[in-house]
Amino acid sequence: MNLTYTPAQQAFRAEVRDWLACHVPAKRLASFDDSRDGFEAHRTWERTLHAGQWGMVTWPVQYGGRNVDLISWLIFEEEYYRANAPARVNQNGIFLLGPTLMEFGTAEQKARFLPAMAAGDEIWSQAWSEPQAGSDLAAVRSSAMREGDHYVLNGHKIWSTRAVYADWAFGLFRTELGSERHRGLSLILFPLTAPGVRISPIARLDGKPVFAEIFLNDVRVPVDQRLGAEGQGWAVCMATAGFERGLMLRSPARYQVAAERLVDLYRRHGDPNDDVTRIAVHRSWMDAQAYALSIYATASRLSAGGTIGAESSTNKIFWSELDIALHQTALAILGPRAELLPSAPTAHRDGDWLEDFIFALAGPIYAGANEIQRNIIAERMLGLPR
């Protein structure tokens, strides 16, 4: 056990920090969910990152990475959040599909998709859920019927983040006619610009169109856009979801930076008589530390050849609850001004606490509702009967 960074890791941190100091836009980019302009500004930032070879540092150099270990990735993330750099518009690609491609993709698929992903040339959306398949993901009905060397996609996907402006999407489809539940599913990649794809935005509870429905009507995609073996989509998808929840979905640095700002907010605006809020501030900081330590332990285990199991479900519960508690504490500090939108003339200018609180509310729902995660922990980690 060694909880100090190597000189190489320290040098890496310095390099990341220096580069970000020179390149992070001084002015905050417009949201990538609100407008095409904001989206494209984030794509430009992805290209800037890629030009600096920072698109996804753990990837092999040939795909645009630096071939560094997961600890270095964590260092990168720490510096990235410290620098308040733009949100990653391609997170569905680089953190979710990327690792899956790395594990299940053919050499051709990796060469085809990873560099374009790292470069920001292809921004990805996910297409997991369907109207009747939310927590019950295996209830997927959308189909991909084989016709020669193509699949013909039909169906209706929903809650697809980024889909309004993204270039590509990946999702589960039934490739076996009449198959049920987890059987007969395949993971298929498809361009959102293909004929027969229709995108319909869905507004979040604050009215921002951060999701979309994807309607697929006889969309033809070549067979080599299937990831993993035909009919094995469920296993591929579970690996993706496990990896997502276990490590990459939420960098600990995100919460550590938020907790640091929360401490600062309390120092400047907190009511010194408000014990409850002070305690909550300290707890948020401790929980963010605990989450970071846990992820360092996971990264160390993976680096030593270990795998991620059902304990990834514990991560998702922990960070989603931490995220809500942290932002709720910030709103408590802001008191009667907490409800103000940024457009209010007298709104505080101390960070996007309200917006981030709204975002945090989704945490216990997406990437598998926390109720499902608790089932997984109970059944797969603890061995309770189904």
Next chain:
Amino acid sequence: MNLTYTPAQQAFRAEVRDWLACHVPAKRLASFDDSRDGFEAHRTWERTLHAGQWGMVTWPVQYGGRNVDLISWLIFEEEYYRANAPARVNQNGIFLLGPTLMEFGTAEQKARFLPAMAAGDEIWSQAWSEPQAGSDLAAVRSSAMREGDHYVLNGHKIWSTRAVYADWAFGLFRTELGSERHRGLSLILFPLTAPGVRISPIARLDGKPVFAEIFLNDVRVPVDQRLGAEGQGWAVCMATAGFERGLMLRSPARYQVAAERLVDLYRRHGDPNDDVTRIAVHRSWMDAQAYALSIYATASRLSAGGTIGAESSTNKIFWSELDIALHQTALAILGPRAELLPSAPTAHRDGDWLEDFIFALAGPIYAGANEIQRNIIAERMLGLPR
């Protein structure tokens, strides 16, 4: 709405207070669970209460009561807890079986059982659970087979509080051979001294024998010791349980006095820098107030002819969680001395916080585990599907 006591109620309070001041034993009685002596000392106290006509003030005068309303009963309880009067050894009788007898008993049964109950001449134990019937109370297997004008009881009851020294017990028995679940059950009263009854004590987690198993082997009881119609035991038992949970099982005064003592304990021994504990003290006090207000509302509704429904389940959850939180807060104030038994020479002498904490741990389990109560709230109060 009128939240002031009538002159009659104020006079009643004064009378209770004066009487208790003169009669409550100066020295605390030995526990009624630990020894026959302690049990009999409590029986003697019940007789003293009865002599003062305080056994169960809401009952008709002919059964030993004063025929006062439920508000007066609450006032009695408030004064009783304020005076630190002995615990009611016959609580299974007066608070649980008594109201059930009042509702379902025949005139003869009331005359036969209620006065002896109020007088402390017959101390009651409950016999609900069986080894395979805990949360699943309808899984009762013990039987009461009719033979002429008697039932013959056979079976095995468990977790019977008071049964080691009590005189009588009441419980559910199958009176219909081969009946299943809620059907074919009857509520039967039987003396614990009857031939064929064997009592085996069970120790609580601190080693004190507060429960017992009751083994019944061809125990003959007259048919008129059945309460309610034959085969209607489930309905009678549910009414009993509802009444218990809804009102009588736990007087709010119990928690209000405990909260008052907690505030005092914190004043004298609390660490002024311990925000978390101070907040918990205040919360316990508020929750005890909220519980009292809720019970006053219930009593007012019942006095006006209302009934107790599934919301009695909300009570049980609330007081059981309050009870644990309150005593846990007391232990936090006591710090490293909290773990000491009263026999420790340097133990604090500030009340039985540890013992009461241990007692509180049973709260979410007995009288229907809180998980069962949440099912009841969801299904019967909110209308969610079974």
Next chain:
Amino acid sequence: MHFAFSSEQLMAAEVTTQLLQAHCTPALLRQLLARDAAREDSRWQALSEMGLMGVLIPTDAGGLGLNETDFVLLAEAGGYAALPEPLVEHAGVAAPLLAQVQPGHPLLTAMASGTSTLAIGHPINPFVADADTATALLLVHGDTLHLVRRDQTHITRQPSIDPFRRLYQVDWRASDCTRLDGAGPSDALLDQALNRGALFAAAQCLGLAQRSVHLAVAYARERQQFGKPIGSYQAIKHLLATAQVKIEFARPVVYAAAAELATHAPHAAMRVSHAKLAACEAAELATRTAIQVHGAMGYSWEADVHFFLKRSLALHAAWGSPAFHRGRIAHHIDGQPLGPDHTFYNGTGHV
């Protein structure tokens, strides 16, 4: 001692609830937003015709001359419907304050009939709600109260996450002409107004909480996953049952606070603070639970539950932050007798 509403009070609440059920549906709320209108005049009129605006206005001035116990269920009904119009601030807070200061003030009659609306700028709140649609504003300058015509102020909208909150920063000039002279020191009057504001905010929170549970129950009965309604899963049942328990033990505190405020019980302020804390917690838990039960749908603009979440969020620190109210509780605990004979005012201490 009778801790229950009269049949008249229950009837008034029931009628109000039914009116709002018809005239304040989520669909109508969405229409109001689409029109970008400040209020729905027909709804305001309907509520006025029921007499709701005058509940706390003396009969001499055309009101009903009732008290907080009569109004609390109406405020709760407003929360249950996420009512956008300022029923509570106008009729529950501003009206009785003006009536206390100048029982014969001519504005009261127009207020009782709902033809004039009075907004209130209380020092505990940084903004004035619904200043734009108010005929006049009750404002504070130093230790004096002022009644200011809307056109004597300059107001700036402060948009809230709750699209139906119409908060304004108010710039104005105090003068002898605007000053309201009347009975009693303004401190005591403002404390009472704060207590009414906090009490009725608590009552609204109760309504928001209960509605959120009801919306979630309705959704959970319909929505199927893994072949059965999600409401049949114990996880969903227990989430909602836990929220309902919170509501059940906030409700009697809110009702007791109303009764004690109405009778000027000495510990009424403490009870109001308890009510505000308990009801806000219940609303917070219930609205969040409702969103969770709705799943992704609950996080969308489509489902109605967000209206209740946002109102709950807005009321959380209105009329005193939780820290303010906890401070009042602590003060009571530190200084007053606490035993079970002191639950109500004329407990044993007064036998």
Next chain:
Amino acid sequence: MHFAFSSEQLMAAEVTTQLLQAHCTPALLRQLLARDAAREDSRWQALSEMGLMGVLIPTDAGGLGLNETDFVLLAEAGGYAALPEPLVEHAGVAAPLLAQVQPGHPLLTAMASGTSTLAIGHPINPFVADADTATALLLVHGDTLHLVRRDQTHITRQPSIDPFRRLYQVDWRASDCTRLDGAGPSDALLDQALNRGALFAAAQCLGLAQRSVHLAVAYARERQQFGKPIGSYQAIKHLLATAQVKIEFARPVVYAAAAELATHAPHAAMRVSHAKLAACEAAELATRTAIQVHGAMGYSWEADVHFFLKRSLALHAAWGSPAFHRGRIAHHIDGQPLGPDHTFYNGTGHV
């Protein structure tokens, strides 16, 4: 940066766990109680033969010369078994303190072999654990440390709810003969001892918590109600999953604290406090959850889960109350840089 134990460390923990699985079963605990014996000598000997008593004693004195990272999993294993013998206080706290003060003290060799036991009376704790079976006691008088033979003291048992806690009030007289002169001021040494005590109490709590979940899982798989194992009900599953989440996010804090204490990282005291708080909370939740899952059986003397509840209760305020440890966290937050580059000692500040 490698946040994982070595295979040697994992192996030692595994062997210890297996030994305790065989030699520290709940049935054996009950036998010990029935005999009213202070400790099980054969178990102590078996642990000693494994070298556990000397982990933190220098090799020169017959120990293994290892550090806190090597001991933390052993303390956790002790918690998992509810080990009655003072492995942690003797080998985890008293031994390294004596070794720091007088690395060549002759008692250390007997301590490393387990033939002598050293008890410790640290000012943060009101009592001395296992003073009765100790050969000698490390005690504090003013700012001096003393090594006192058992027969130089008068001890009074202070019975705890945990029947295996053997707490004593110790009366003794400090003298020049008993004083231990050695390197460094006693304040710093006592702080380090406190940190070890708190860290290993936290490790024990982790073990207690995990064992409680395991006992509850085993029971829930067997116990049938309504025709199926109670462990198949979502309510039970979610209670236990929630407890497991608490454990998972206490564990890395405890392990990091061990590593940072071993390397004298400047923020080690903060981390120890975090570890103590998190692990105590996990143990509290897990033991209570386990009792709830066991139902009435869990509230009885018959089920084993109460042994773990009682130990958790006893360790809650041992080696610093939660308020003490929260105070150290607050001090760190108020005075130190907090960003993600400061998670570990040589973060960016030291690039």
